[in-house]
Amino acid sequence: MNAASLTGMTALSIGKDIKLTSAEELEATLRHIGATRYHSLHPFHRLLHGGKLNKGQVQAWALNRYYYQSTIPIKDAVVISRFRDRATRLEWRHRIEDHDGDVGSEGGIERWLKLTEGLGLDTAYVESTEGILPATRFAVEAYVHYCREKSPLEAIASSLTELFAPNLHEERISGMLEHYDFVNPDIMSYFKRRLAQAPRDAGFALDYVKAHATTPEQRAQVCNALIFKTNVLWVQLDALQHAYVEGNIPPGAFVPKAT
Amino acid sequence: MNAASLTGMTALSIGKDIKLTSAEELEATLRHIGATRYHSLHPFHRLLHGGKLNKGQVQAWALNRYYYQSTIPIKDAVVISRFRDRATRLEWRHRIEDHDGDVGSEGGIERWLKLTEGLGLDTAYVESTEGILPATRFAVEAYVHYCREKSPLEAIASSLTELFAPNLHEERISGMLEHYDFVNPDIMSYFKRRLAQAPRDAGFALDYVKAHATTPEQRAQVCNALIFKTNVLWVQLDALQHAYVEGNIPPGAFVPKAT
Numbered sequence: 001m002n003a004a005s006l007t008g009m010t011a012l013s014i015g016k017d018i019k020l021t022s023a024e025e026l027e028a029t030l031r032h033i034g035a036t037r038y039h040s041l042h043p044f045h046r047l048l049h050g051g052k053l054n055k056g057q058v059q060a061w062a063l064n065r066y067y068y069q070s071t072i073p074i075k076d077a078v079v080i081s082r083f084r085d086r087a088t089r090l091e092w093r094h095r096i097e098d099h100d101g102d103v104g105s106e107g108g109i110e111r112w113l114k115l116t117e118g119l120g121l122d123t124a125y126v127e128s129t130e131g132i133l134p135a136t137r138f139a140v141e142a143y144v145h146y147c148r149e150k151s152p153l154e155a156i157a158s159s160l161t162e163l164f165a166p167n168l169h170e171e172r173i174s175g176m177l178e179h180y181d182f183v184n185p186d187i188m189s190y191f192k193r194r195l196a197q198a199p200r201d202a203g204f205a206l207d208y209v210k211a212h213a214t215t216p217e218q219r220a221q222v223c224n225a226l227i228f229k230t231n232v233l234w235v236q237l238d239a240l241q242h243a244y245v246e247g248n249i250p251p252g253a254f255v256p257k258a259t
Numbered sequence: 260m261n262a263a264s265l266t267g268m269t270a271l272s273i274g275k276d277i278k279l280t281s282a283e284e285l286e287a288t289l290r291h292i293g294a295t296r297y298h299s300l301h302p303f304h305r306l307l308h309g310g311k312l313n314k315g316q317v318q319a320w321a322l323n324r325y326y327y328q329s330t331i332p333i334k335d336a337v338v339i340s341r342f343r344d345r346a347t348r349l350e351w352r353h354r355i356e357d358h359d360g361d362v363g364s365e366g367g368i369e370r371w372l373k374l375t376e377g378l379g380l381d382t383a384y385v386e387s388t389e390g391i392l393p394a395t396r397f398a399v400e401a402y403v404h405y406c407r408e409k410s411p412l413e414a415i416a417s418s419l420t421e422l423f424a425p426n427l428h429e430e431r432i433s434g435m436l437e438h439y440d441f442v443n444p445d446i447m448s449y450f451k452r453r454l455a456q457a458p459r460d461a462g463f464a465l466d467y468v469k470a471h472a473t474t475p476e477q478r479a480q481v482c483n484a485l486i487f488k489t490n491v492l493w494v495q496l497d498a499l500q501h502a503y504v505e506g507n508i509p510p511g512a513f514v515p516k517a518t
Contacts, residue, residue: 010511130271
């Protein structure tokens, strides 16, 4: 298996002719998918991190991404619900805590609301999700349904985009702080925290799929789960670009105030 | 209730302040939603019907829309599964037959494949759905999940876009036959057949929601189900426009051959 043999990769799958015969080939293929499909490559991120967006466009990004963030603990509860094995449930449970926090301690969702508030959005409006793009909703809900309906192995594999998140978050923190006068370190605390959380989570998930995908068919399922998840992320940025960069805001969605 | 009072309509709902107190107000609101949200208003349809697309762009439309068409009988089977009432199941069942046909008689899916074949697409590739836009898949699957998870009333209400389909299909048939030399009456048979089927189906669904939504809360649910469905359709055209008109084809999706 090398990158050249993955030319049959479609929007949906790595292609029927790929036969991964070892955990090492699986990992190499997963890293290739990340290198070619992860949303760090999306033009909207280049605009966001390069200081090319106005405040309203950054607001639209944060508003829509809130729906993704606030759905993650629901998705993780679904993943937990797929495992009769107590050890896997225990391992996965801290992900819910990372996002939901606890009584008296904030979690990722509250940190995200610091970002939207810092950008000038009304928190009640953000939490209502009434103004997000329909494409955001469909993509995010597809992720929850995927974890409910596919195999437990695929549910875990769909989290593997976290392997590629830390580089993106580093770039985002430095790029946004450098380029936008309406961004400060405090409102970027979500990303700083994820720099520590994501590698631990991704490490577990990678070890899990390498150990539990024991046939070429299962290794292909794992790869296709990662492709699915890169699509979930990519679709969200396509929708933001179409609506807020190219100017095609769909009916009823958030309209930035003229500045 | 009049159109002016619907200014609180969001991307997701008719807004919290609307109180529909009769079946007539419900129908007027549904028709207002159709008049302001149905995808007949989408710029991509104006390009399609006005002869402004090239063959590759029309192929992309037909390829992606195949996924919607071929999912409709699955959606309708889900709707049927929500009703313990035999009469409603009987009434709804012909929708599956309309799309799936029968042994020896063609249905809507086969007619759609005549369209994609007539446009020069390989049928096995179309049926594989490997090249459709991820946004198409997420939107269409959202429709199936909606009918499974919401109330039976909302499942029926989400079909109400059919109220507005015949005008769109008339415009499509005449516009596409006039403007494209690669389109002929035979490959447009799907739409001609729907001119008879859709009004009958929409009439039943409209009567049903008018009779069974008996509180302002239920009437709001019916309206929101129609808004949801207009979003399912709108998102598909946004994605086509972004990918194939504005030139941002996502990884692995169908790439038209240069002509």
